[in-house]
Amino acid sequence: MAESTSSAAAKQIQAAGVSIKELRKSYGSNEVLKGIDLEVAPGEVVCLIGPSGSGKSTLLRCVNLLEQPNVGTIHVGGFESTDPDVDIDKMRRKVGMVFQQFNLFPHLSALQNCTIAQTKVLKRSQADAAEVARKNLARVGLDHLADRFPDQLSGGQQQRVAIARALSMDPELMLFDEPTSALDPETVGDVLAVMRNLAKEGMTMLVVTHEMGFAREVADRVVFMDGGVVVEEGAAEQVIGAPTQPRTQEFLRRVLDPTHIDIAE
Amino acid sequence: MAMTVRQRARVSRSVQYGLLALAVVLFILFADWASIGKAFFNWDSAVKQFPEIITLALKNTLIYTALSFVVGLSGGLLLALMKLSSVAVWRWIATLYIEFFRGVPALLVFIAFGFGIPTAFGVRFDIYVTVMLALGMVAAAYIAETLRAGLQAVPKGQLEAARSLGMPHWRAMVSIVIPQAFKIVLPPLTNEVILLTKDSSLVYLLGLAASQYELTKFGRDGITQPNAGLTPLVIAGACYLIITVPLGILARRFESRTAKTKG
Numbered sequence A: 001m002a003e004s005t006s007s008a009a010a011k012q013i014q015a016a017g018v019s020i021k022e023l024r025k026s027y028g029s030n031e032v033l034k035g036i037d038l039e040v041a042p043g044e045v046v047c048l049i050g051p052s053g054s055g056k057s058t059l060l061r062c063v064n065l066l067e068q069p070n071v072g073t074i075h076v077g078g079f080e081s082t083d084p085d086v087d088i089d090k091m092r093r094k095v096g097m098v099f100q101q102f103n104l105f106p107h108l109s110a111l112q113n114c115t116i117a118q119t120k121v122l123k124r125s126q127a128d129a130a131e132v133a134r135k136n137l138a139r140v141g142l143d144h145l146a147d148r149f150p151d152q153l154s155g156g157q158q159q160r161v162a163i164a165r166a167l168s169m170d171p172e173l174m175l176f177d178e179p180t181s182a183l184d185p186e187t188v189g190d191v192l193a194v195m196r197n198l199a200k201e202g203m204t205m206l207v208v209t210h211e212m213g214f215a216r217e218v219a220d221r222v223v224f225m226d227g228g229v230v231v232e233e234g235a236a237e238q239v240i241g242a243p244t245q246p247r248t249q250e251f252l253r254r255v256l257d258p259t260h261i262d263i264a265e
Numbered sequence B: 001m002a003m004t005v006r007q008r009a010r011v012s013r014s015v016q017y018g019l020l021a022l023a024v025v026l027f028i029l030f031a032d033w034a035s036i037g038k039a040f041f042n043w044d045s046a047v048k049q050f051p052e053i054i055t056l057a058l059k060n061t062l063i064y065t066a067l068s069f070v071v072g073l074s075g076g077l078l079l080a081l082m083k084l085s086s087v088a089v090w091r092w093i094a095t096l097y098i099e100f101f102r103g104v105p106a107l108l109v110f111i112a113f114g115f116g117i118p119t120a121f122g123v124r125f126d127i128y129v130t131v132m133l134a135l136g137m138v139a140a141a142y143i144a145e146t147l148r149a150g151l152q153a154v155p156k157g158q159l160e161a162a163r164s165l166g167m168p169h170w171r172a173m174v175s176i177v178i179p180q181a182f183k184i185v186l187p188p189l190t191n192e193v194i195l196l197t198k199d200s201s202l203v204y205l206l207g208l209a210a211s212q213y214e215l216t217k218f219g220r221d222g223i224t225q226p227n228a229g230l231t232p233l234v235i236a237g238a239c240y241l242i243i244t245v246p247l248g249i250l251a252r253r254f255e256s257r258t259a260k261t262k263g
């Protein structure tokens, strides 16, 4: 048992890349994504930044088809998710998603949150699923709280359970939509630490975030979006440290110095 | 002399209690207790109701209620899911059904099932089946609306999280959304059971064998005995309360529990 746990833990993360081409998405007459091209190489960590309403969440949700794109193609780990005949559920098993509001299942314990999809979707036995779940709860530092229910956990702990839940499906790509925006400041660090480790282990990650420090440190690449288009992308140091586009500069000035008031405006 | 708000409230409360006490005293003094006793509470007649009113009538009321609740709950869940379906035809059918069965008196549905359908289609149902269908189909309409509200009260993120884990829609509904919806609708659902318990009295229409009597029919049968007065009905009423009052308490428990977990 100890042996199988360690060998499971040692198993290399299978990384899948994402390739988005000419993606467009409208709600009624409101075009939210206006032709997005974005590549995430296997094992790469890409942070998506941009002002509120720029379409970051919509883009992320298109990747695992929580939103249906109107035009364009998305390839995820051997699936063309925009193909009308794609097996959506099979594709989603390879793509873990972490939400701003955690969305833990409140009627299930932390452990059950991590086992339910394993048993019902992957058809793992209860024992196997529990073993995988415990391994992943340990990975986020919460194996000692496996029997707690979500309402008995702090926001940061809930978000870490949500990450363990997604990891328990052995995803090849992880999507994060502002995973720390709903947290008390003192628990943000724990969640970011878990994500940092995940990045080190070689997980492919597409992260929407306002945490510029995290993006700068962990991201291989940073993509700045505004008004439904990619305005600027490149190495984290370049986009956050020395942005070339005026819209990026303006956005970063506001985010990095929220009290700054531009008199000229 | 000015009174504080609290003093005024206390005086007002005392006056209300006083008036109430006066009414009770007057009623006790001037009521014709002999006639009242004769009409509503006749000891000999009361004793005669036992034990059958419990072993037979109460039992049958519980059976009729339980059977129709099973039909009402499964039918109601089906209708609620139809009403929330993305397929328009299902929504229309569910809406028609719900509007119809909520709009006509349960009594008419009983008559239809008891006499209309057997004549029209040449089928004869067992009495238990008739009750189950007639009462269950009416209950389904009410329960459907309750469950629909419950399903809609489950945050959308729950379904999205479940789908993101690769669960097909039906699996996400069964394992994630429906269990949470049930928890939300437990109080109103308990109230539906109370209504059903009382509505099971409509069975009297159907021409029952003595072994099929439930509380109301048993009581009505009881008052036809000489000198019984209305006592058998009083006892039957008390038996309904034995079922419904605990259910009411249960519903309030559920309510305060959900209120607590929300806050």
Ligand SMILES: Nc1ncnc2c1ncn2[C@@H]1O[C@H](COP(=O)(O)OP(=O)(O)OP(=O)(O)O)[C@@H](O)[C@H]1O
Pocket: A027, A032, A050, A051, A052, A053, A054, A055, A056, A057, A058, A059
């Ligand atoms: N389901 C929807 N129906 C209609 N409009 C929507 C829907 N979802 C998003 N939008 C609109 O799409 C635009 C982009 O929204 P989106 O949530 O992708 O932005 P965002 O970049 O994630 O912003 P934030 O930083 O505030 O999360 C917004 O104008 C929003 O109003």
Ligand SMILES: [Mg+2]
Pocket: A056, A057, A058, A177, A178
């Ligand atoms: Mg967003």
